[in-house]
Amino acid sequence: MTTDVTRSHAESDAESETAPAAGSTGPGDDSAARGAADARGDAVARFVERFALLLTEAGWPRTPARVFACLLADDGGRLTARELSTRLQISPAAVSGGVRYLAQVHLVVRERDPGARRDHYRCADDVWTRSFQQQTAQLKRWEEGLAEGVALVGPDTPAGRRLDDSRALFRFMQDELPAMLQRWQEQHRPAT
Numbered sequence: 001m002t003t004d005v006t007r008s009h010a011e012s013d014a015e016s017e018t019a020p021a022a023g024s025t026g027p028g029d030d031s032a033a034r035g036a037a038d039a040r041g042d043a044v045a046r047f048v049e050r051f052a053l054l055l056t057e058a059g060w061p062r063t064p065a066r067v068f069a070c071l072l073a074d075d076g077g078r079l080t081a082r083e084l085s086t087r088l089q090i091s092p093a094a095v096s097g098g099v100r101y102l103a104q105v106h107l108v109v110r111e112r113d114p115g116a117r118r119d120h121y122r123c124a125d126d127v128w129t130r131s132f133q134q135q136t137a138q139l140k141r142w143e144e145g146l147a148e149g150v151a152l153v154g155p156d157t158p159a160g161r162r163l164d165d166s167r168a169l170f171r172f173m174q175d176e177l178p179a180m181l182q183r184w185q186e187q188h189r190p191a192t
Helices: 009-018 027-057 062-073 081-088 092-104 127-153 158-188
Strands: 078-080 108-111 120-123
Touching: 027 062, 027 081, 062 078, 062 081, 062 092, 062 108, 062 120, 078 081, 081 092, 092 108, 092 120, 127 158
Parallel strands: none
Antiparallel strands: 078 120, 108 120
16 A cells, blocks of 8 residues: 555656656666555555554544554654545544544644645644643543442442442543653653
């Protein structure tokens, strides 16, 4: 499966007829470079599908998972809806739904260049940090829900102990996650 990660053979052939590649010693050099670029593009496309499958197995909707993986694996990290549609071989409506979902959960940012008519989508540089920070609020809701369950079934019942163990884990994660993310940011902060 050839994707839009690389240019098509026809585009490359047309360019090679009008402008020889710098440092090229003959027509074979251009086709070798094109073949290497196509192989890389195919490998990236396979990675996108494999990583999207991992996200889907973790509960993500399929199309947002594919869109996210495609953006994450793009060198520029910024693609239009048309580029996403072409690379993933999905409809523009599917791309629209995928990026809308990802924007709602703050994993993708929509941008537009001044005077441009097309939106670009990109993953925030700290996308995983943001995602885990949002998990803190979810963990708090789960903890509160479990505490209600403990109160209903009784803390000394087998179900109450099981629910309370879960509640305690979520409380622990809420307490530890901010410090862990802070350490991560300190370790990966660019040296000044």
